[in-house]
Amino acid sequence: xxxxxxxxxxxxxxxxQSMTLQCAQDMNHEYMSWYRQDPGMGLRLxxxxxxxxxxxQGEVPNGYNVSRSTTEDFPLxxxxxxxxxxxxYFCASSKTVNTEAFFGQGTRLTVV
Amino acid sequence: xxxxxxxxxxxxxxxxDSTNFTCSFPSSNFxxxxxxxxxxxKSPEALFVMTLNGDEKKKGRISATLNTKxxxxxxxxxxxxxxxxxxxxxxxxxxxxxxxxxxxxGAGTKLIIKP
Numbered sequence: 001x002x003x004x005x006x007x008x009x010x011x012x013x014x015x016x017q018s019m020t021l022q023c024a025q026d027m028n029h030e031y032m033s034w035y036r037q038d039p040g041m042g043l044r045l046x047x048x049x050x051x052x053x054x055x056x057q058g059e060v061p062n063g064y065n066v067s068r069s070t071t072e073d074f075p076l077x078x079x080x081x082x083x084x085x086x087x088x089y090f091c092a093s094s095k096t097v098n099t100e101a102f103f104g105q106g107t108r109l110t111v112v
Numbered sequence: 113x114x115x116x117x118x119x120x121x122x123x124x125x126x127x128x129d130s131t132n133f134t135c136s137f138p139s140s141n142f143x144x145x146x147x148x149x150x151x152x153x154k155s156p157e158a159l160f161v162m163t164l165n166g167d168e169k170k171k172g173r174i175s176a177t178l179n180t181k182x183x184x185x186x187x188x189x190x191x192x193x194x195x196x197x198x199x200x201x202x203x204x205x206x207x208x209x210x211x212x213x214x215x216x217x218g219a220g221t222k223l224i225i226k227p
Contacts, residue, residue, distance in 0.1 A: 031213075035217075040219070042201065042217040042219040042220060043156075043203075044217075045214055045216075048214060090156075097144075097212070097215055098144040099144075100146065101156075102158070103155035104155065105155055
């Protein structure tokens with residue numbers, strides 16, 4: 001019973017490097033989203049998808065790309081890492097935005 | 113600016129006492145109100161999703177109410193236990209980008225239970 005699988009759990013990047021955070025769910029959920037969580041702040045939406053082939057920007061999309069080629073997978077790409085992207089990232093999925101969300105384990109990213 | 117607000121920011125409660133905290137959200141174009149529990153070093157887990165005005169939901173010692181007309185929800189914990197220590201988040205679809213497909217999150221209420 002995997003639920004939402006998010007990898008890696010920890011990552012250190014140098015400024016300017018690129019990387020992809022992986023997110024996969026096995027619940028046939030249409031709605032998937034990526035958040036970042038910074039100290040003293042709530043979860044902030046980076047990008048979301050309402051189904052395969054459909055993505056849109058959230059509150060803080062700059063510096064990140066997403067794609068949704070299948071229902072199961074929703075990877076988040078950091079194009080050129082910056083220290084301001086040091087954060088904890090969460091992937092989540094749900095049937096719709098009005099139903100309970102299931103979260104991945106989180107990725108603690110440090111950009112030096 | 114449409115925001116989801118939670119109060120208080122933090123709360124210290126004696127073990128065995130009951131407590132409650134508040135989530136305020138935009139009452140216009142309401143779709144749903146989510147409550148999540150977030151323990152340190154773990155991921156948020158859903159407690160309730162409520163959609164109807166006057167809705168009340170319960171899970172063990174935790175319950176929630178919803179008032180969509182005035183834009184608030186209360187989360188209640190009866191007889192607090194040390195394992196209730198966590199941050200409680202609420203969220204509602206909508207926001208100030210004109211989309212109802214985006215969950216807007218409050219900053220959370222951090223609950224600390226003192227033995």
